[in-house]
Amino acid sequence: MDRFFNMIPGQSAACILLYGDIGDYDKVRSGDVTRELLEMEASFTNIDARINSNGGDVYAGIAIFNAFRNSKANITIYIDGIAASMASVIALCGKPVYMSRFSRLMLHSIQGGAYGNKAELEEVIRNIDSLENTLAEMLAGRLKKTVDEIKATYFDGKDHWLTAQQALDAGLIDGLYDIEESVPEDSTPDDVYTIFNNRLKTQSKTENQMNLEELRKRPAFKDCTTDEDVLRQITHLETEAGKVTGLTTEVTTLKKDLKVFQDKAAADAEAEIDGLVQTAFDEGRITEPQKATYKALLKADRENGEAALKALPAKRRVMNNLHKPAAGGTGAWDEEMTNIRKKNGYTV
Template sequence: MNPFRPAARGERTPIRAEAPAARTDGTLATLRLYDPIDSYGEFWGVSAKEFARVLDELPDDTTEIRLLINSPGGEVWEGVAIMNALRSHKARVVAVVEGIAASSASFIAVSADELVMMQNSELYIHNAWGIAIGDAADLRALADDLENHYDRNIASVYAAKSGDPVDHWLAEMEKDRFLTAEQAVAEKLADRIEGVGDAAAAKAKFDMSVFARADGRRAAARAATPKLPSQSEPGVPNQKEKLQMSDTIKAGLRERLGVTDADVSDEVLLAALDEALEEQADDTPAPVAASIPDGAIVVDKAAYEQLQSNAAAGRTALDTIDAARRDAVIKSALEDGRIAAASKDSWRAQLDKDEEGITAILASMPKSSAVPVEELGHSDSLTSADDALYNQLFPDEKKGA
């Protein structure tokens, strides 16, 4: 049974197509969707099958379809089928909400190439509904399908039109919103407003009591559902009822705290526990800094880096002094004739490896053993043959100048 049908059987206005008399080119067609959307069709409402049949009957040269809407909506999949039938038609579709486009009629209207809201007309959006018969698992499955599939599918139509994300429209659908013509344009669901209309009179044509929820179905349901105690601040519970300490816990606390009164109240026992915890905290020794092992010191980082720099400079100076001293040892050995010039580099390399030992070896080598550097003999003067003859003739006289 269609929930939008008044109890009394009434006159049904069928969907029909017609070419306006005012147009002479015959390329504009008008379709009227003035009933609930229902898969049974006929008396119960307009089915997707009936609607598609009318579309098929349109002239081939139709370039624009004006879809006049005054419908409370109905079945989701019938609405999706009608929406896609219009989408697939080659003609441009202009939806005109003359009264109310509610529920599935709203996303049919929004999916058109252009949506025009008549003055005082309205859109109505809400979360998908469902009916299930079965056990708890079946009902949970339906709830999951409604939230994760149906609702998102419908919200995606509004999102495609407005440019807002799907999650935005999921939040709006949850509010069970009636949007005025002005609000529909502001929300970017409708493109413009034109003409005059009467939303109140349009709603009166249908039984809209099923939507009579000022704050939305889910909001009302949440308000009626008992909630668990909330918290005023993180870590500070907003306790609604006074909790009683169990006898087992109470006896254990009395024993550990040394309380002998068996009738002690919970408050006194908790106060004794707080006092014991405070005393324990006071007795806790302060953390001891890690001890420095023998032979180690703590030094400032900058000072340590300066020490490293100075040590590097000292090492360089010491290497220079060592090199000069070893060079002097080799020079002395050359001057004494202990080594030959050809072998000085080899001796110098040996000094870098074992200065003390090589120095001792060089000192033990005889002078001039490698190269003669000392006189073998000398005379105070050189005597020529004439000088020798003169000395024989004049032995007591000195040779004059």
């Protein structure tokens, strides 16, 4: 699966990027965020979450909010560019949050569209009111306000854009941080969002290059102490990977050979069962209509099937059938009588 968030590991902390719109079909998907967060928790105590998002789907945002809020890891949130709409709620999930002095935070009422009759539209409005109450409850602890106060201040139908300093003064965040890149002071929110997205694309060219220190943390490289050891292990793994095609061909051939042996074994077993049934018939232990029944019994349970046949009384001796000639020749009885006559000097 392609990952947008990069799961960037570091020396003492890992990083997860929430760059883009939030939603199941957008770049920031709640399932991906939660899965990657759980994977990181297994290896890292400290996790940085970096946000540059205009918001998106409310329900997906609630899922991410809960994942961060309930995480076992020590999560620190950084607003690199924009944390708007649902992204602002995620940013204020209760974990320490810092903003770049160039970034923006925006809170507003839930927005959406609907189509239908009067009753259906009224139901949509009720759902929006209910969701806004939920979001206000989610923000209440962080903002130290009541639900009604939050709704009156931020869910009043207007967009409330805050600079990093304004957010700090309002007690919404824990502090500011600087970045190396300069962002014009008069940048609009769209400008800031675009600048940080481009910054991510530029950095990814170096961040995705092989990091030998990170390789050594993987089980296959745990015994490597030098860069040369790492490179030798990579060469070994490449050699082993090169054998896969040949091994796959060999396995395919062995499977075909096994099928031949299995078919032969099945044919031999079938012939043995037919022989046992025919012998029982020749000895008068079973009748013609019973052949199929005992054949099925022998296939299902060979040992008990043979015991059942032997337990049946023989109604004629096998020697009575010696008169039966083999196909195209004389019978065994006639051959034996001829031999006796020869031994006693009779002319045959």
